[in-house]
Amino acid sequence: MRKNSGAMNKWIYYLFTLVASIFFFITVGVVFIRTRGILKERILAELGVSIKAIDGIVDTFIEGKKGRVLDFCSDGIIKDGLTYYDPDDPGVDNLTRQINQHLISNKIILDPYLDDVIVLNLKGRVVFSINEKNLSKDKSGKDYFLKLKPYFKIKDKTIKEALRQNLNLLVHTSDVYISDDLGSPVISISSIVTARATGLPLGVLVNRYRADVLSKLLNIEEGQLGKSGKVYIINKDGLLLTAPKYFSQQGKEVILKEKIGALPVIVAQQDKPRILGVYKDFRGVSVLGAAMLMDINDWLVIAEKDAAETFSPLYELTLQIIIIALVSLALIGGASFLIAHLEKNIEEKNRQLEESRSQMYQVNKMATVGQVASSIVHEINNPLTGVLNNVQLIKMQMEARKDFNPLEFKQLLDVIEESALRCVKTARSMLDFFRLARGKFHPVSLNEAVDKVIILVNYEMKLQNVTIERHLQPDLPFVSGDPQLLQQAIFDLINNARYAIQKNPLRQAGLPAGQAGMISIRTQAEQGKDTVMLSISDNGMGISKENMDKLFKPFFTTKPIGEGTGLGLSIIRDIVVRHSGKIEVESQQGEGATFKLSFPILWSKG
Numbered sequence: 277m278r279k280n281s282g283a284m285n286k287w288i289y290y291l292f293t294l295v296a297s298i299f300f301f302i303t304v305g306v307v308f309i310r311t312r313g314i315l316k317e318r319i320l321a322e323l324g325v326s327i328k329a330i331d332g333i334v335d336t337f338i339e340g341k342k343g344r345v346l347d348f349c350s351d352g353i354i355k356d357g358l359t360y361y362d363p364d365d366p367g368v369d370n371l372t373r374q375i376n377q378h379l380i381s382n383k384i385i386l387d388p389y390l391d392d393v394i395v396l397n398l399k400g401r402v403v404f405s406i407n408e409k410n411l412s413k414d415k416s417g418k419d420y421f422l423k424l425k426p427y428f429k430i431k432d433k434t435i436k437e438a439l440r441q442n443l444n445l446l447v448h449t450s451d452v453y454i455s456d457d458l459g460s461p462v463i464s465i466s467s468i469v470t471a472r473a474t475g476l477p478l479g480v481l482v483n484r485y486r487a488d489v490l491s492k493l494l495n496i497e498e499g500q501l502g503k504s505g506k507v508y509i510i511n512k513d514g515l516l517l518t519a520p521k522y523f524s525q526q527g528k529e530v531i532l533k534e535k536i537g538a539l540p541v542i543v544a545q546q547d548k549p550r551i552l553g554v555y556k557d558f559r560g561v562s563v564l565g566a567a568m569l570m571d572i573n574d575w576l577v578i579a580e581k582d583a584a585e586t587f588s589p590l591y592e593l594t595l596q597i598i599i600i601a602l603v604s605l606a607l608i609g610g611a612s613f614l615i616a617h618l619e620k621n622i623e624e625k626n627r628q629l630e631e632s633r634s635q636m637y638q639v640n641k642m643a644t645v646g647q648v649a650s651s652i653v654h655e656i657n658n659p660l661t662g663v664l665n666n667v668q669l670i671k672m673q674m675e676a677r678k679d680f681n682p683l684e685f686k687q688l689l690d691v692i693e694e695s696a697l698r699c700v701k702t703a704r705s706m707l708d709f710f711r712l713a714r715g716k717f718h719p720v721s722l723n724e725a726v727d728k729v730i731i732l733v734n735y736e737m738k739l740q741n742v743t744i745e746r747h748l749q750p751d752l753p754f755v756s757g758d759p760q761l762l763q764q765a766i767f768d769l770i771n772n773a774r775y776a777i778q779k780n781p782l783r784q785a786g787l788p789a790g791q792a793g794m795i796s797i798r799t800q801a802e803q804g805k806d807t808v809m810l811s812i813s814d815n816g817m818g819i820s821k822e823n824m825d826k827l828f829k830p831f832f833t834t835k836p837i838g839e840g841t842g843l844g845l846s847i848i849r850d851i852v853v854r855h856s857g858k859i860e861v862e863s864q865q866g867e868g869a870t871f872k873l874s875f876p877i878l879w880s881k882g
Contacts, residue, residue, distance in 0.1 A: 300601050308594050312587060316554070316564060319586050323566035323579040326497050330507055330577045331570050333493050338465070338572055341483065342447045344387055345467045349481050353378050354395060354404070358469055358478035361403050372411065375404040392458060392484040395469070396421060398428060398477060410457060420466035420482050423448040427468060428477045451573045452487045452517045452532060461487035461517075461531040487531055491518045497579075504563075504582035510536050512574040520558075520580075534558075536578075554583060717855075719754040719878055720762060722799050722810050729766045730797075733774075742774055742793035749800045755808055755875040757855045765851045769812045769871050770795060772845070776816025776869065806877050807857075813870040819863040827861060 348354065357375040362368060379393050384406055395404035400416025415421055427446060450464040466482040490509055498507040498521065508520035514535045536558055557563045557580055565580040730744055737744055777793035796813040819827065828849045852859045855875050863869035 304594065304597060304601070308590065311590055315586060315590060319564050319581055320553075320566060322501070323564065323581065324568075326501060326505075326507060326579040327566050327568045327577045329497050330494060330509075330579070331568060333497070334490065334509070334575075334577070335571065337489075337493055338449055341387075341389075341465050341485065342449065342467075344390075345447055345465050345481060345483050348383055348393070348483065349467050349469045351383075352472065354481065355469060355472050355478065357404060358395065358397065359471060361397065372404060376406060376408065379404060379406045387483075389485050389489050390483055391462065391486050394482045394484070396480040396482065398479055400425075400480075403479065407457070413457075415482075418464075419450050419453070420448055420464040421480055424466060424468055424480055449572060451511055452490075454532060455484065458484065458486070461529075463487055463489075487517060494518055501579065501581050502585055504585045505580070507577065507579045509570075510576050510578065512576075517575065520578075717756045717758055720757045720759050721752065721754055722762070722808060722875075723748045723752050725759060725762045725766055726797055726799065726810070729763050729770065733767070733770055737774065737793075737795075740774065740778065740793065742777055742795060744770075745794065745796045747796065747798040752799050753801050753808055753877040755855065756878045757875070761851045761854070765848045765873070766810070766812070768845075768848055770797075773812060773814035773816060773869075776814055776818070778816075780815070780817040780866075801877065802874065805874075807874045808877055810873045810875075811870055813868060815868040818865040818867050819861065819869050820865045824861065824863070828859075 354375065357371060357378075360371060365371075375395070379395075383393055384390055393406050394402050394410055394415070396415055397403050400414055400418075400421045402410045402413045402415060405411055424446065447465065447467045450466075452461050452463055454460070455462045463485045464482050465485075466480050469478045469481050470476060471478050494507045494509070498505060501507070506521035509517040511517055511532075514537060515532050516530050516534045516536060517532070519530050554562060554564055557565070562583040563580040564583055564586055565578060567576055567578045569576055726746065726748060730746070734744065773795045774793070777795070794815045796811075798809075798811045798813075800809055801807075802809050828845050849859055852873055852875075857873055857875040860872045860874075861869060862872070
């Protein structure tokens with residue numbers, strides 16, 4: 277019987293090791309996939325922010341240059357020059373030199389990005405230019421002239437009035453093209469010059485900018501995307517308008533010569549949505565990318581980051597965990613083999629070794645889990661410990677083949693269920709708190725926001741002997757807001773209160789238990805004001821009178837270097853203002869502080 281028992285136990289050990297291995301690799305796989313998804317979403321969100329920023333920067337730049345063209349077109353000297361220009365007039369050369377000098381001395385210097393200014397007559401001939409080589413050249417076939425030519429003879433009063441009220445309608449922004457006289461890619465912005473008295477068209481003024489100005493606009497945002505991050509712009513035909521980072525062309529110019537055919541780019545050109553995803557870039561490298569159509573000439577701005585750089589920390593950590601697990605499982609397997617062979621002659625010793633093996637596995641398992649879980653939230657440890665203890669008790673009873681008392685068994689299951697629900701509640705609060713704020717407002721319960729934050733900070737408060745009292749009004753009316761932003765404000769205020777309690781000189785000197793740290797949180801609907809009030813009070817060190825007026829200024833802080841940036845209260849006030857709320861502070865130095873937040877009522881919970 278002992279021989280059979282030893283053989284059976286040996287196979288049980290092998291099966292146990294196999295199951296543990298399968299469970300571990302499934303767990304690692306799930307964690308890897310979920311973590312990779314989180315990293316992917318975060319990076320795609322950053323790329324999305326970058327392309328929106330680039331869209332805004334380029335749009336602002338172009339709009340500014342449109343204003344510059346309109347300003348030049350309103351110049352009386354240029355208007356008079358076109359009015360009196362007559363190629364048959366003996367004094368036309370003198371007039372041309374005067375206007376050209378005016379453009380050089382008073383116009384080109386106003387814009388450091390401006391490369392060239394030309395003025396055309398109504399036939400498309402260059403009559404004035406900062407470059408005399410352009411004079412008399414025929415530009416009537418150029419896009420910047422042809423787009424404005426139909427407005428020369430508009431007779432419809434409604435259209436004329438619309439143009440008079442919105443001069444931007446008479447401004448044309450060209451796509452990037454190769455200039456025959458400048459010999460490089462340029463962008464032209466043009467508008468009609470009208471007569472002083474009659475308002476009739478006299479000609480067209482064109483400001484030309486070298487296309488590399490777009491690359492300069494992208495450089496700052498591109499530098500914020502990491503070593504492999506790149507941002508570039510293509511036109512509606514897929515041709516490059518800026519040279520993306522790492523583009524290897526051996527010095528050859530790529531503007532308007534290299535076509536980008538990545539799948540997300542093609543889809544974006546066809547359907548015109550914003551595209552997010554993982555794909556191969558022009559180098560054939562897997563990247564995370566975001567693409568969005570711009571209002572300017574259907575240009576497409578693209579932001580990308582190498583997948584290898586994005587996921588490399590995850591790959592390294594996963595490899596380390598797998599190596600440690602394989603070593604641990606190998607040790608466990610070896611110990612199991614020895615225990616199975618020694619069990620025949622040393623039953624007691626075998627029992628001890630079996631316990632050691634089980635303890636080693638559990639310690640290794642808890643250490644592996646602890647490396648991840650303990651750094652995120654300590655609050656999960658206690659209920660998990662309760663679950664494990666009760667499961668072990670049930671297993672011991674099963675191994676002993678002890679008859680179960682249904683009531684006792686139900687009580688154990690109730691404890692396990694309660695602990696598991698605590699873990700789920702804590703995890704949900706954590707996920708909800710760290711979820712990306714999207715700025716979308718909908719009905720929010722301040723009571724629920726307070727409860728979720730307290731779940732996250734309660735363990736830390738207990739360690740520091742700080743008690744949180746809640747006085748939350750039942751059936752509190754809802755407010756309109758972003759739950760993540762409101763939770764952030766509440767979290768920061770509670771954290772500030774905890775810091776104030778810690779730094780209270782009386783507390784540091786050692787207070788009786790009855791005078792320990794206390795944070796009081798209260799919610800209530802304010803009668804007659806149609807607002808909901810949330811107040812957070814503490815018995816910390818308070819705020820001095822000279823600091824009260826500086827509290828919400830950015831970068832103002834009373835904390836030592838390394839403990840605070842001075843942005844916390846500034847951000848809190850910004851969150852409150854975005855929710856159409858108000859924030860007030862009541863404090864006396866040495867007697868604590870109370871922060872009161874009030875928000876408009878959306879609708880009653882009842």
